[in-house]
Amino acid sequence: MKIVSLADIIVASPLILLVLGSLAPITTKVILGNREPRSFVTLMEGAVALVGSAILTASVYYLLTARGSYFAFNDLLIFDRLTMVTSVIMLISSVFVLILMKENPSSSGYGYAELTFLLLSSLVGGVTLVASYDFITTFLGLEVMSLPVYVMIGMGHDDRYSKESAIKYFVLGSFASAIFLLGVALMYGSSGTTSFEGLLKLGVEFISTNFVFLMGVTLVIVGLLFKVSAFPFQSWTVDVYQGAPTPVTSYMASVMKVASFVVLIRFVKLGYFASSTPLFELIQWVTVLTILVGNGGALVQQSIKRMLAYSSIAHSGYVMLGLMAYGLSEYSSSEELIKQNVLFYLLAYSVMTLGAFGVVSYLEQKEGAQLKVSDLRGLGRTRLGLALALSLLLLSLGGIPPFVGFFTKFYLFIHALDQGLVWVTVWAAVGSAMGIYYYLRPMVFMFMEEPSSNDQAGDASYFTWKPLTHLIAVFFSIVVITIGVFSRFVLEFIR
Amino acid sequence: MLLSLIILFPLICALVMALLPDRRYLHKVALGMSVVEFLVGLVLYLKFDHNKTGLQFVEKILWIEDFGISYFLGVDGISIWLVLLTVFLQPIVVLASWSSINEKIKGYYVALFLLESAMIGSFITFDAVLFYLFWELSLVPMYFIIGLWGGERKIYATLKFFIYTMAGSIMMLVANGVMLLLAKETLGFYTTSLLDWYKIRIPFVGGEFFSPQTLLFFAYALAFAVKTPVFPFHTWLPDAHVQAPTAGSVILAGVMLKMGTYSFLRWVVPLFPEATQYWSWLFIVIGITGIIYGALMALVQNDIKKVIAYSSVSHMGYIIAGIFSLNELAMSGALYQMLNHGISTGALFLLVGMIYERTHTRDIVKYGGIAAQVPIYTVIFMIVTFSSIAVPLTNGFVGEFLILLGIYQNRPAWAAWAVAGVILGAGYMLWTVKRVFFGPAGQVVQDHGLHDLSQREILVMLPLVFLVFFMGIYPNYFLRLFEKGIIFLVENFHNYQLFSQITEGGL
Amino acid sequence: MKGLELFTTVTYAHFLFLSFVLFALGVLGVLLRRNLIVVMMSVELMLNAVNLTFITFAKALNQLDGQIFVFFVMTIAAAEAAVGLAIVVAIFKRFREVNIRFFQFLKG
Amino acid sequence: MSSELLFSLLIFAPLVGFAFNGLLGKKLGGHLYPGVIASVASFISFVASVGLFQLVSEQPEQAKYLVIHAFDWMQVGTFRLPVQFLIDPLSSIMILVITGVGTLIHIFSIGYMAEDPGIAKYFSYLNFFLFNMLILVTGDSLPLLFVGWEGVGLCSYLLIGFWYEDHEKAEAGMKAFIVNRVGDAAFLLGMFVLYSHFGTLNLLELNSLAPKEAIWNWLDPITIGTLLLFVGVTGKSAQVPLYVWLPDAMAGPTPVSALIHAATMVTAGVYMMVRLSYLYTAAPYTMIVVAAIGLLTAVLAATMGIVQWDIKKVLAYSTVSQLGYMVFACGVGAFSAAFFHLVTHAFFKALMFLGAGSVIYGMHHQQDIREMGGLNKRMPLTYWTFMIGWLSIIGLPPFSGFFSKDEIKWFALASDRGGNWIFWGLAWVGSLLTTFYMTRLMAYTFWRDKKYSADHQPHESPWVMTVPLMILAFLAATGGFLGIPHAIAQILPGHPNHWLEHWLKPVISLPTIKQGITVEYEWLLMGLSVVGSFTVAMVTRYLYLNRIDLIDRTRERFEVIHKVWVHKYYVDAFYQKYFVENLVLSSRDLWRYVDVGVIDRLVNKIADVTKELGRGFAWLQSGNMQNYAFITIIGLIIFVLFLFKG
Known part of the structure; x- marks a missing residue:
């Protein structure tokens, strides 16, 4: 047992910066006498904190820990490449979320300062989560990440959807946390440790010999699968994604998803997904069904956000595929490569989903707009750039080359095949063929259907000008091409 | 760099089209640029050494190291023809669009040039992932071309087209992954280069469906069969053709379908020689069924475009049966027929488009007796019809003759069925011609005063008509150049790795 | 007399059993009760049941880790309750409704 | 004259006549020109065939033929098909008959078709026919x-x-x-x-x-x-x-x-x-x-x-x-x-x-x-x-x-x-x-x-x-x-x-x-x-x-x-009924019931079934959060059963 050292503090400094930064907007608000500060100021405060934290993370990684793994706070937290990369992704993504929030009607009036505070607080949890190396910190991170989001969802001004979404997420989220926690308890009870390091030392065989431990692991997995919205624990996702204000949805779909998957990556590293364990077959089914449910459910959706939510479920399935390959590849030469490609997938997905929700956010003219796919009718005429951007993003989500969505998916397929998961991959491929339909449908409405007089998207004056959101959407649509074609540089960063 | 240029130039064209400020010059600039692209293709053709087997103008840059995916371009004696076909049809299509496309012109040309780039790309790439990339990428512009400038049921048609093709090719993606891993296993390194893949010996057990080679064979074959389209995966084709604008139909029939048949030659046959040999009977049966089935379907259509669409199914049947006859006659014939079909069916769609512009109907019942009104049009249509039904001295005959002779060499009894297509082909085409052009004047003649082809339209058709005859009278100009491509393939498809050994360096 | 030991001697198993019963009650509460407040309380019940488990295990393993864990959980549970109540209050103010069945606008 | 030249005359005279009448005949106008041009073309052909006949008859008895090689038509591997013409006793008489009778009929047509507006077209077809017929009889x-x-x-x-x-x-x-x-x-x-x-x-x-x-x-x-x-x-x-x-x-x-x-x-x-x-x-x-x-x-x-x-x-x-x-x-x-x-x-x-x-x-x-x-x-x-x-x-x-x-x-x-x-x-x-x-x-x-x-x-x-x-x-x-x-x-x-x-x-x-x-x-x-x-x-x-x-x-x-x-022994009626009509009718049925009814419907059905599947998944999404929790628990139970069954 060593005492907390200065190094620990320094390594954790991005977190501290985040905490301090999160206070800035509300402090400003307090100083201004509880008047909402100008949103630009708030945005800058948040962005500075986020970017600063990201820079700090990177520099800590490169300068202090010398690109190795550093265990802080008695092995509660780990700072390694994975932590660094995912933290940076999350932090930078959050900047974009903040921008979306600034221009979205659900948050542009009052409460932007509070939202910024909540977002940054949530990120504190998120970064803790990706750095967690003990189930205590995992739980802590999960909860700290989720709690502000409950509020953020519910902060919609006068919108019953956001309230419903908040309560659903809150109840189900806590419910899952409790299950997760029970799992941790059982694992702890049977093995005497909650740290990943300890579990690693314990060995994989333990899971086959100790029923209580297996039970615990199962419950933990259920909790984690719930967070990444895998079948059959995906139910909350769609409703919550739809009901939440769009920027918050984009936050959940990108940042929170990345964070949750990082936990899964670390969890998989424990070896419980290897083919020797009984979990193996189960997870195969979960993966296949997640993909099918996600893609299948999206087929019949009218609401854009709901459709994207189902798509998000499907993408979780693909990542699961990669994770399974990762679990099977232990100690083989491709292990690092798979992890890297899974991360690449997560990064790419964040970009695509942020962009897509960005467009949705642009289109929302009032709170709780609940846009339907058919509301896009005529967008190709009035906002060609935006329509094209959305098209590219959707094609990328659908896995059409040369967009990044294709490459990431293809890599994961290769790894899965390499690890012998042939039938799962085939189903995954079938699912992705199913998906094409709903990714193409918005394009049908944007370009091919003739707008009638009551279609607002066909009316150029209908939209308020949201330059930053527009910029984000277009920027991300370009990004999905460039990081697809020039993936080498991105992979270099992730490695 | 020539090959990169030939892919990149259309992209540049698309960019120029998108940025061109003055809308008045769109048509002319598009034509000019497509002609330049054609000239680039011509330069490629002239610099191509037909006496060499193997790849030429090779460009290879490692692209994604982790999996050995590379930017790998090259042309051989087979692909050069399809590249030429593509660049040749493009200016024609552009010229034909001058009057038919009146709105969203900019987007239209952007899509057209993107499409050209993707199609050429799929013909000249020798890297599996790059190929898949171009393959899928070609769907997107076509999706928009049909969906934006199409007919009444364009959305149904375009979605069907896209999803069907995509669903068909998704297994190819998985198979690509498997091949990649096999490459790693047998060659010791990750590679998606086709030339390396040729060296892989994939385990094959004759009677067993679940042997690796058979499964991979079918995974690829399915993708190409949908694209081609082979009976019974053809139902997207009539819908797509009927709804597509003229240019869309021409490109679709002229070039895109060739992506399917070409890929059979390039991928399926040499990669899976044993499976190809073993299952060739199936594909000959499917091909012949397609010939007859397509013809029977064409016989009873009342929409001119549907007649031609189903005739495409029939013609594709010839090509597939030809390829899987696995002898040099049939395969040369198949390649020849690919070019023929591009020209004659392309021409037919152009012609239908021209008359549609005048009458706004494709319903055969409403036509009749228009020959007197539009003599030049009639003459050209007849010429192309004769090409389509393979009358000697037109290009169609050469292709069909070689294919049928080749099928006979492989399976004599089945050739008789294939030959039945010759009769039925004449049946549906001439019946259509009779109903449209001959007999007493029909409704459209009474409703519209039809005017004959304009000079521009004649200019559109002339190169095609010229090729119909040139390829029919002097096919040897082409056939002897197939030698190093097709005949080498036929003779060596069991050990096609030879091909990779004799590949030439780049330019 | 052996059978009576189950009732006379309190073992770890008893604690565990109790905690599982509590947890199950919590789950049932979440599944069945209609009142949002009660559902929230059920969730809290689940968390506390887990706390009990932790403590039992900590005692059994003779470790402190489990006990420390409980502190974390209690903190989180408190925060959760605060957030949850806040949401419920906001909802009640807006809709005058705490019946869980009321919230079925989002579906499909 | 050499046989090649004569042969070219034989073949190309009608072809030129065809092309000329086909492209320009209508522009020239008049009812005489096309006929005259075509007849002259045909006559030139006839003269050429007389010359060829002469040439053939001069050939020695054991090789009484002329072969005129033009170019290779198709050549694929061992299959070689030259465009090569054969003038032998048989074809030399044939070409004489064809061009001779043909010329007479051309001339006759000048009178017969004089009032037809499509006379140019007529004569171009006639010339084209001669060309093809000559190919037929001389092809080797x-x-x-x-x-x-x-x-x-x-x-x-x-x-x-x-x-x-x-x-x-x-x-x-x-x-x-x-x-x-x-x-x-x-x-x-x-x-x-x-x-x-x-x-x-x-x-x-x-x-x-x-x-x-x-x-x-x-x-x-x-x-x-x-x-x-x-x-x-x-x-x-x-x-x-x-x-x-x-x-x-x-x-x-x-x-x-x-x-x-x-x-x-x-x-x-x-x-x-x-x-x-x-x-x-x-x-x-x-x-x-x-x-x-x-x-x-x-x-x-x-x-x-x-x-x-x-x-x-x-x-x-x-x-x-x-x-x-x-x-x-x-x-x-x-x-x-x-x-x-x-x-x-x-x-x-x-x-x-x-x-x-x-x-x-x-x-x-x-x-x-x-x-x-x-x-x-x-x-x-x-x-x-x-x-x-x-x-x-x-x-x-x-x-x-x-x-x-x-x-x-x-x-x-x-x-x-x-x-x-x-x-x-x-x-x-x-x-x-x-x-x-x-x-x-x-x-x-x-x-x-x-x-x-x-x-x-x-x-x-x-x-x-x-x-x-x-x-x-x-x-x-x-x-x-x-x-x-x-x-x-x-x-x-x-x-x-x-x-x-x-x-x-x-x-x-x-x-x-x-x-x-x-x-x-x-x-x-x-x-x-x-x-x-x-x-x-x-x-x-x-x-x-x-x-x-x-x-x-x-x-x-x-x-x-x-x-x-x-009724021509009812053969025509038989063909019409049993081949033509049956073919068309059965094709129509084939199209309706197989192409549209089975194949295309199957394709669409797959799409529909997939959609139905999606609708099923969406139905599970009832909106009631307690259902969601219930599904979660059911999932958990299935997990546990699955894991502990073996």
């Missing part, structure tokens, strides 16, 4: 022959449907092409069979590779191949069962009927068999089939010819019947006789068609012979020339038909390749039938009292039309001297030999006379034919002119037979 390989074969079919299609505004005529053209295509498909297969067996499709090589001994085997490739080629012949040369298109083909302009559907194109099948005589002789089973089909056609067509009222239809059935004779002659191995008849038939049938054309022209496009009569006074030139044609076809000496037909009948009995009395008897009956209906035609058209109304006064045709008639009449009258039978030759001074047979000897297989058949038989048969024909002709003439009531009564008596003949 089967595929090249096939080029011409399909090419002439194409021209036939275009010319039959020349007046395309008429629904029936357009239909007739289409029918001709498609029926021919049936034969052509078999022809293609036949080529494949022969290529696979012999490894070549060159005509000379095929003949020389053909086994010397007859192969009595149905499944031998040679038998199959020749049979398949013969199916092609039945299409092109209008034999049973594919003869149905030829009567309908009379929809085209009459000179076209003369050129294409009497003199040249329809004989292409016969020509092809004569060409491959060695191959055919090697396949005796094929020969039996050929002979049977030929004879059947000859007799059946004659019976149908009896009941026609359309002057052209009578001639059309007569053509079918005569083609039957030619094919029959091939079937008994008398290839030279077949070819002989081909040549003489080209003369007298072209003559009669043109004569009919002249009559139609004179009668203001009236084709029904019941409306004619008494034209011998109105149109003397036409009458006399037509008369020569008649005398020729009924086989009275010394007109050409006598010689050629008699030779066929002689070989029907005497050939060692299957000649017998039954064949002869049927052939004889057929020729008597021919005499009957041709005499009937004469009686109705010329000899009877006039039946036309007063305001449609028939008039004699202009000289452009009558001069060709006269030339053809001369040829029809004297053409028979090309092949004087041995029996007659023996008693003639100088013993002129059978020139045609001698001329063709180097290239075709000749039959020998059966044992025990002496020259007396030949005299006997000749006598029977001549006497029979003469008697029938006289009786018929008498009946139709004086005792028409007897004819009518006979017809009523045999109403059933008459009906069958009028």
